Amino acid sequence: MAADVLFLHPGAMGARLAGSCRGAGRRLWLPDSRSDATTARAEREGLEAVETLGAAVARADIVVSICPPSAADSVADHVASAGFDGVYVDANAIAPTKARRIGRRFDRFIDGGIIGPPPTEPGTTRLYLSGRGDDPHDVAALWSGSELDARVIDGDIGAASALKMTYAAWTKGSAALLATIVAGADAMGVGDDLEREWDLSQPGLGERVQRTAAAVGPKAWRFTGEMTEIASTFADIGLPAGFWTAAAETYGRLAPLKEVDESTVDALVELLRSESS
């Protein structure tokens, strides 16, 4: 019999994860105090609302946690406290140490990490899974033949999170680095000179700045927590972690871009400089 899966909570990514979970029996969600946007997404993906967490965890065989990194702990707490005894999948962008800590609350726990955008077509997005026994493979099979590529990797709990952390360490870390540099050059009056030198010796970097501004701006507000998790990840293994504490600061300053329609290099620079001395 197909497993019933509870998704906590259907944000843009979680809703598409739930929507592409073809192998599930019932796909559940918990509307309690979620936003109208979340409700709309859940309904669009055909999820079934359950009134209380108690009722939801009693019905679900599998819980998939997909939430901001800072909420991963409390979501797990609530589910464990409600007496859930199935398979708990933490698919959040959290440090491996935190994944292991959360994992100790459950008898059956799978570590997950998502790389790529909310999947609307095959090939863009992978859900990496790691853990013990057959559970990771059984969970991966739920997305078999769907838009989401679910893959089991070697290594115990923590491996999938480690992969997610090191992946985002570059994509989002280098984007923050670049944005900070452009703001610095502008603040010191050498923005045009730097652009000209990049055109000469770093072909493509100028265009990358434009793409970064457009892509990163609107999402910056929710990258701060992820950067903090990455900093913890590297600090935990004794490697220099300041890249990502700085990136968290950069994204923190860019958070107001959540509200704008168009995120430009000028808008990024203005926000980054507005908190500078």
Place this chain on the structure above:
Amino acid sequence: MAADVLFLHPGAMGARLAGSCRGAGRRLWLPDSRSDATTARAEREGLEAVETLGAAVARADIVVSICPPSAADSVADHVASAGFDGVYVDANAIAPTKARRIGRRFDRFIDGGIIGPPPTEPGTTRLYLSGRGDDPHDVAALWSGSELDARVIDGDIGAASALKMTYAAWTKGSAALLATIVAGADAMGVGDDLEREWDLSQPGLGERVQRTAAAVGPKAWRFTGEMTEIASTFADIGLPAGFWTAAAETYGRLAPLKEVDESTVDALVELLRSESS
């Protein structure tokens, strides 16, 4: 009459700067307590040795300081104390604030920043110059028609340093970021998984890791000081500076690669991890 130029000191970059300085009259250097390698380079470039700093500054119309960032202050101190009253060019990778501080010791001061490798053919390397009046243009003219492209940029003392700092902030900052990530993935046992994911979604990044290891390893020992200058540069203008404090730490750990013939990704990872917990 062509200006006599004193170069302090002819390292790999300084020697080629001196060697390509076609517009100079005499090109001087100070062998006092320099290494055999420096002597060999100075002789190869046809520089003229002067016994004492006092004699050198008395003869020179222009002094070009080209040394490790941490030595820029003391080189300037020595030259100023020796009574030099010509044009002092600081071409070092230092924070604009430090360039301005050094500049206050001289009546005629030009800020410089070099981007590119020691020039052996035209098109690879630029010496940016900024400062007041005609002096920057007169100095730039010394390299006219040579392998070195000397360019005057707008902005007072500090502009050339700001350009150098923001340029290296990306090239050397992103290389340190990447090396640290590769070491982290290896430490957490997901190195191969990350490589596979990069092949899927970050084409070219795997090759960049290989190139970075080969290019950066042997030079890492001297990047630490430059990263510290970049961190100061960004801290001075109130922007997140932790990217480069972390990069300084990374390059500090990689300093032993100075001694090896071939710098590989494995060698980088081993050194970075050796100081990790």
